[in-house]
Amino acid sequence: MRLIFLGPPGAGKGTQAKLLTDKHGIPQLSTGDMLRAAVAAGTDVGRRAKAVMDAGQLVSDAIVNEIVSDRIDSPDCAKGFILDGYPRTVPQAEALDSILAGKGIALDAVIELKVDEEALVRRMENRVAETIAAGGSVRSDDNPEAFKRRLAEYREKTAPLSSYYALTGKLKTVDGMANVDAVTAEIDGILERA
Numbered sequence: 001m002r003l004i005f006l007g008p009p010g011a012g013k014g015t016q017a018k019l020l021t022d023k024h025g026i027p028q029l030s031t032g033d034m035l036r037a038a039v040a041a042g043t044d045v046g047r048r049a050k051a052v053m054d055a056g057q058l059v060s061d062a063i064v065n066e067i068v069s070d071r072i073d074s075p076d077c078a079k080g081f082i083l084d085g086y087p088r089t090v091p092q093a094e095a096l097d098s099i100l101a102g103k104g105i106a107l108d109a110v111i112e113l114k115v116d117e118e119a120l121v122r123r124m125e126n127r128v129a130e131t132i133a134a135g136g137s138v139r140s141d142d143n144p145e146a147f148k149r150r151l152a153e154y155r156e157k158t159a160p161l162s163s164y165y166a167l168t169g170k171l172k173t174v175d176g177m178a179n180v181d182a183v184t185a186e187i188d189g190i191l192e193r194a
Ligand code: AMP
Pocket: 009, 031, 032, 033, 035, 052, 053, 054, 056, 057, 058, 059, 060, 061, 064, 084, 085, 086, 087, 088, 092, 141, 150
């Protein structure tokens, strides 16, 4: 099963992708996690990405396309994968089409989580408070200024992907404002029918 999760920051893509990973034994490929790992490891990609990520802007298409293309070749992706946070621009979606075609594989579904923006800011604030309470470290882009920028980037560059994938007939829209279990149940239903 090969899936894309689409939705603004804080919509619950990561939460739902993790649940599907446990259920289906396929990995969650989060470009945000991969880039944060590169930053932490101090790689060349990490050094180039850090300032852009901290400002809430998008890393270049070329960097993420290459990361994803390489990651999909790993043996644990043979049965499928869940893309979380990629593609984020129309050129990335076009690049993904040719990456997948080159590997002879196809997407099964694109699941879009629809949420309202005010709720997203509250979710980000709750996530920060919970992380601090648990003694964890807060993401450097989880602050009001960077978060607003991430939402603006989403509206401008990622939202057009809904129409892009609607044209392929693979787009399924889910109400991301429902509670986690209800969203999971809706996604399960979609995947059974896909
Ligand atoms: P995320 O964890 O998905 O919220 O991503 C955190 C940050 O990583 C984003 O705000 C971007 O700076 C960068 N990033 C993650 N995925 C992508 C992508 N597909 N294209 C460009 N930048 C990305």
